[in-house]
Amino acid sequence: MIDVRNVSRQYYSRTAVDNISFSVKPGEVVGFLGPNGAGKSTTMRMLTGYLPPTRGSIQVAGHDVLTDSIAARREIGYMPENVPLYTDMRIKEYLRFRGRLKGLSGKDLRVRVGDVMEQCGLTHVRRKMIGTLSRGYRQRVGLADSLIHQPKLLILDEPTNGLDPNQIRQVRDLIKSLSERHTVLLSTHILSEVEAVCDRVVIINEGKIKADDTPDNLVSNL
Ligand code: ADP
Ligand code: ADP
Numbered sequence: 001m002i003d004v005r006n007v008s009r010q011y012y013s014r015t016a017v018d019n020i021s022f023s024v025k026p027g028e029v030v031g032f033l034g035p036n037g038a039g040k041s042t043t044m045r046m047l048t049g050y051l052p053p054t055r056g057s058i059q060v061a062g063h064d065v066l067t068d069s070i071a072a073r074r075e076i077g078y079m080p081e082n083v084p085l086y087t088d089m090r091i092k093e094y095l096r097f098r099g100r101l102k103g104l105s106g107k108d109l110r111v112r113v114g115d116v117m118e119q120c121g122l123t124h125v126r127r128k129m130i131g132t133l134s135r136g137y138r139q140r141v142g143l144a145d146s147l148i149h150q151p152k153l154l155i156l157d158e159p160t161n162g163l164d165p166n167q168i169r170q171v172r173d174l175i176k177s178l179s180e181r182h183t184v185l186l187s188t189h190i191l192s193e194v195e196a197v198c199d200r201v202v203i204i205n206e207g208k209i210k211a212d213d214t215p216d217n218l219v220s221n222l
Helices: 040-047 069-074 091-101 106-119 135-147 165-178 191-197 215-220
Strands: 002-011 014-024 029-033 055-060 076-079 153-157 183-188 200-205 208-213
Touching: 002 040, 014 040, 014 055, 014 208, 029 040, 029 191, 040 055, 040 153, 040 183, 069 076, 076 135, 091 106, 091 135, 106 135, 135 153, 135 165, 165 183, 165 191, 183 191, 191 215, 200 215, 208 215
Parallel strands: 029 183, 029 200, 076 153, 153 183
Antiparallel strands: 002 014, 002 055, 200 208
16 A cells, blocks of 8 residues: 655755655554654655655555656545644535545535544534634544545544543544554554554654564564
């Protein structure tokens, strides 16, 4: 589903990502773990085709994210770290708007908006203004948004940042249930997040991959 080969990214003279390679198979839930400044967001943005690598190649679902970006993006649902929501829109209205941007209309759009609200536990609050929602519910809206075009792969950037423990549990449970139908790559700086959610973890630090293993093996080798 994801194949990253010898990818580097420089910002001027600074090397943010230094010759990394990793892959993710269909159905896997993989954590991308590292401290602040490790190169996680840079990698996520290259995976979604928004930032070109300085060197190397990236394939998503068999499509090169640079030369075949439209086909690659169709397979990717991306939730950025700060979900860019419109506070004065109702949830349902916002998801319809986002679906239209992805090319949906008519009955398809209605069905998809209904389905993602159901999947993300939003149906009962669909008429609420986004600005009145808790952070936990906003993350659910962000997840619903990322699912609207039925992507195979979900790329989630720090999905539980800034949430309280109760909201964290709910968002993790939701991600786990979504992972039954989607391949997931989840970036985080929190080890317990990958232990709770992921089958495998790729550790990045100072732009380099330091480990690639199951959470259990990594913890027992600490
Ligand atoms: P993380 O998401 O793991 O916190 P980033 O990918 O955001 O890490 O950053 C990796 C490194 O690249 C950091 O040293 C950061 O300061 C630098 N960096 C990130 N974005 C830019 C940018 N637009 N211009 C210059 N340096 C950047
Ligand atoms: P807008 O941000 O106005 O919705 P974009 O063309 O920037 O329009 O974004 C289209 C899709 O890509 C949206 O789903 C958005 O969340 C996602 N996206 C926006 N910025 C980035 C980014 N830096 N990396 C990956 N995906 C992004």
